[in-house]
Amino acid sequence: MNAVLKDFSVARPKPRTAPRANQRHDHVHCIAAALATASSLCAARGARLTKLRRRVLEHVWNSHVPVGAYELLNRLRADGRRAAPPTIYRALAFLADEGLIHRIETRNAYIGCDFADRPHQAQYFICEQCGVAAEVDASDIHRRIAARADELGFVVSGHNVEVLGICCLCQQRRVHVGSRA
Amino acid sequence: MNAVLKDFSVARPKPRTAPRANQRHDHVHCIAAALATASSLCAARGARLTKLRRRVLEHVWNSHVPVGAYELLNRLRADGRRAAPPTIYRALAFLADEGLIHRIETRNAYIGCDFADRPHQAQYFICEQCGVAAEVDASDIHRRIAARADELGFVVSGHNVEVLGICCLCQQRRVHVGSRA
DNA sequence: GTCAATTGTGTTATACCATAACAAAACTAA
DNA sequence: TTAGTTTTGTTATGGTATAACACAATTGAC
Ligand SMILES: [Zn+2]
Ligand SMILES: [Zn+2]
Ligand SMILES: [Zn+2]
Ligand SMILES: [Zn+2]
Numbered sequence A, B: 001m002n003a004v005l006k007d008f009s010v011a012r013p014k015p016r017t018a019p020r021a022n023q024r025h026d027h028v029h030c031i032a033a034a035l036a037t038a039s040s041l042c043a044a045r046g047a048r049l050t051k052l053r054r055r056v057l058e059h060v061w062n063s064h065v066p067v068g069a070y071e072l073l074n075r076l077r078a079d080g081r082r083a084a085p086p087t088i089y090r091a092l093a094f095l096a097d098e099g100l101i102h103r104i105e106t107r108n109a110y111i112g113c114d115f116a117d118r119p120h121q122a123q124y125f126i127c128e129q130c131g132v133a134a135e136v137d138a139s140d141i142h143r144r145i146a147a148r149a150d151e152l153g154f155v156v157s158g159h160n161v162e163v164l165g166i167c168c169l170c171q172q173r174r175v176h177v178g179s180r181a
Numbered sequence C: 001g002t003c004a005a006t007t008g009t010g011t012t013a014t015a016c017c018a019t020a021a022c023a024a025a026a027c028t029a030a
Numbered sequence D: 001t002t003a004g005t006t007t008t009g010t011t012a013t014g015g016t017a018t019a020a021c022a023c024a025a026t027t028g029a030c
Helices: A027-045 A051-060 A069-078 A085-097 A139-152 A168-180 B027-045 B051-060 B069-078 B085-097 B139-152 B168-180
Strands: A101-104 A109-112 A123-127 A133-136 A155-166 B101-104 B109-112 B123-127 B133-136 B155-166
Touching: A027 A051, A051 A069, A051 A085, A051 A109, A069 A085, A069 A109, A085 A101, A085 A109, A101 A123, A123 B139, A133 B139, A139 A155, A139 B123, A139 B133, A139 B139, A139 B155, A155 A168, A155 B139, B027 B051, B051 B069, B051 B085, B051 B109, B069 B085, B069 B109, B085 B101, B085 B109, B101 B123, B139 B155, B155 B168
Parallel strands: A123 A155, B123 B155
Antiparallel strands: A101 A109, A123 A133, A155 B155, B101 B109, B123 B133
């Protein structure tokens, strides 16, 4: 089994009931698709997705839980590469510039972008239990924000929306725990 | 003139045209009102708004630009008080617990709450030019987020919405600069 | 292939943001 | 007053991010 799955907290053994959304998925495919998209986007733009940058992106995609810069640094070192903070921050800056990752502000952490191949204004739903951050591109939310900005005479260049709570899967887990207690 | 106005970037000399919103206001009143609200809320709750905490709140309300913890620390020291980081972080924690300030995640900075006397789910519109962060409590935005959460089976405990762009006043300033160039 | 120019990476040092742990002081309620 | 509680001071440390400069790899012209 691919080592990349080791802390993928969505992939769990046998959920007893089907979750409403975001059910267990083929995360190996997730990663492969993200890397393929990254490769083609960078090629098309003349941006250089070097081995280092590609490896950092792989480590970011290790799970759907946002990962901190120093954790990524440790993973690089576990790969046998010599690395210091600027190494990882430069790679993260490149990946963010290319729209391949996002920074989760409330966690000081980074996560792969689910919509790298198109412009979007994403929102994140972040589980306080398992840590998974789900990216959605909800145009209705963005429109409401844009409308309010308009009323204020405010010209929007971007937004950061992070919703905190408990994800669908963790609620099921809590019910199980609760019914046992 | 009150020294507290010294870096209040909304209060500027003679805007040539009236802004659509957020026009120059009596910031001394702003501060006084915030402190009065803080006092009565804390009294009602049995929370102790000590001199230190009150002074920190005053420094936070110095302007509508979010201010960093270490800047607040410097201001405390300028007051003649001996202070180290825990001093300011404990005061900030108290003020945040009481809902008197908010943390602006994209800036690692803190700002006074405009709606301390009632429960709310605020959004911030942050100007990349002048730094001013305007708090709004737009229930329509919150409703859209809640609706999307519902679709995901996600139970919301809170959200952080920070919109970046150029504020109304700074656009006018840019026009002036532009027409001169 | 060689070369110069550009871009990317390694390395050291440092700045900025935040908290742990414990001691001293101030406040509260008998 | 005195004991108990809360707040503040103090020292040390952990976590996040960048500046500055040297070296290596890549690119594109020749
Ligand atoms: Zn995205
Ligand atoms: Zn969860
Ligand atoms: Zn004001
Ligand atoms: Zn502005």
